[in-house]
Amino acid sequence: MLVGNKKGSRGMALLYKSRDFKKGTKTQHPLHSGARSGMWECPDFFLVSLKGKEVLDTSGKGSHVKYILKMSLDLTRFDYYIAGKYNEEKDQYVPDNTNSPNNSTGLRYDYGHFYASKTFFDAGKNRRILWGWTNESYYKEQDNARGWALRSSGSLILVSRDQLGTYPKEHIQQYRNSLGLYSNLNHIYSRLFATSLLEEPLRWFHSLPKESIYIFDQLQKQFIKTYVHNRDKEENLYSLFGLKKLHGEKLEDFSKKFLGLARKVDNIHQKIVVTAFTNALQLDCKAKEYLFLNKPTTLEEMIIKVNGYIDLESMMSERQKSSFY
Template sequence: MIETGPMYFNGIYHLFYQYNPFGSVWGNIVWAHSVSKDMINWLPLDNAIKPSKPFDKNGCWSGSATILPGNKPVILYTGIDLEHRQVQNIAFPKNLSDPYLTEWERPDYNPIIVPDGINASSFRDPTTAWRGSDGYWRILVGNKRGSRGMALLYKSRDFKKWTKKQHPLHSGARSGMWECPDFFPVSLKGKEGLDTSARGSHVKYILKMSLDLTRFDYYTVGKYNEEKDQYVPDNTSPDNSTGLRYDYGNFYASKTFFDAGKNRRILWGWANESDYKEQENARGWAGIQMIPRSVWLHKNGRQLMQWPIEEVENLRGRQVHLRNVPLKKENVVQVKGVTAAQADVEVTFHIPSLKNAEAFDPTWVDAERLCGKMDSTVQGGIGPFGLLTLGSSNLEEYTAVYFRVFRNKHKPVVLMCNGGPRSSLRTNLYKPSFGGFVDAKLAKGKLSLRTLIDHSVVEGFGAGGKTVVSSRAYPTLAVGKDAHLFAFNNGTTTVIIRRLKAWNMARPLKMN
């Protein structure tokens, strides 16, 4: 269920996604289609694009949606043709007066872009188009040459005939195939989103690629030279697989779009399964969409901020809260009164003193490995402290979302982790402790965490959305009403829950 062409059109949100109508395994890929008025409650429609033409007979793979002048939506997607080449195709709504755009037509002049002189098995996922000051439309297509990943750039005056630029917009050595590239402007001022064709002195750009080698998404912040059609990352983060990520957990093949209704940029991401194939087949589905997020550039201009869209708060029900609760060494406090299998939790921790923080080893560059080495059971000076979500009554099972604070020369180093081997009693599951570092100054000793819990999904937002870490969990005991929520501290330094709010979350409904 990889999202492929999200868009906002005439008051309706559309989500197109990769889908196998015949099972939970990869294959028979179509563009499924659902619509919503709030991105929370959805109405599934008939599949929008199905393999049936010579240019997509063997699959309709990922792509994007663009709103053309005159308020006309168009879809670009990768088709697998009769020769099993990856080619780029176009589709239009059959009836613009249909508010849900249920039917789509593919003109016979497809494919509009073919892999001339390009590896035809590594040529996919066209981006949302943007229009330059010269009147030409531009798109990116993911590609690789040898081990070098790249975002090929194509230009068109009429959105029908496309010409490849000699050089890619950007590329990366030893990065492998760049899947699902995304390229969009962000404002240097405030949280407002920008249309993909926006430009000016108030704008920076984000280039994101999904690396097939690692199955993670990476991005850089940089500048775009339209005259040269060249993107140059700022020298503020690594331009490789050690760089910035939207999410340092189970999150891949993401896509953004501009929400003109609320003037914001929305990020969709996909989480894969790590369950047994037999369980996936029994359920009849595999892979889920994460909660959509608003994204904007942090005021320092060095990274993106992310936060669940405000509409998710409409699902909040009963609230419970804690205030000024000290968490001493090896202390666990149950948060009672909340339906812990489906909850929204916001907590602010206060660290009274940093003097007991352990020294940070500069060789600890891999946060996920560090979380695995120092999981929630390994006592530290400051931390681990945080939440034990999807916990069984006696804590045989739990998915831990937590922080550790280390001492460094210039400022503290904050590690954030999510997941871990105790998330399920089932053996032979992939149960990593995902992790990322948080660029937090710990002003006045405060550190915040918001956690969305939804049965098998735990999304953690650290420091107001500076770092996000998500995981999947498959508990055997902590299921439904038998799931519990705890706050904990396994560090020698007492940490205080300054404020904790938790809400029961209702189930989304089908849109009326």
């Protein structure tokens, strides 16, 4: 766990270790620090891969892995980050170069009103989500004239190796959800949409011809059309029913692969998932016969029965080994 701190004017990220997530022990040295950088807030530490679009959780290792250290500087109220390597045995973080985020020359996630961000790994869609805060940029007098103001809001984005981007349809939905309290104010949606974008998508937004967008639905359609290529290939029922268990493939491995695919199919009925899974098993597969005799009616029930069958097979295999010896 990282905790932001400072000693004098030197900002730092303190590293704590824990075996039970209840009690922590501070390591001998900070993970990283910066002279004259002031208080470091909301430090974040995660992995990115140099291999294509691969996204990593905290267990990733190898020469293709880079460690991103991000901190929010209280002096500037901006988020900065650096890439480097991490030595687990020595609890030592070494940046790739001397471009340390000690001042306004450091790398930033965003060059607008964006601060105190944190990330988490979304295992379901194999992506890393960055959540940050943005503040209202109008003067107080303008807030009073409009009768509303937005002081803080979240921004959901996808962190990839070479840039920050989004899946367009999901980005729109997440953006609408974050502004749900302004559900009927179309002009607010349009004006604040830029605060949810970064880098190239933000440049696209500012390149739109003047007076070309009148309602948010127009902006939404334009955004999806422009960035639809960012979306991973959508899975459908044909993909699900086309997946078959290979001869010699472990049932446990296949079930994980099948359920991972099933989660990507939108609006699918649970009974269809159960049928597709049963059909995917070979005729001579004993698990297929087991599911026919103990027919599950829901996806949850099927998962329980499949896991139970896997445990049963494993137990029988262990018994056979022990009796052999």
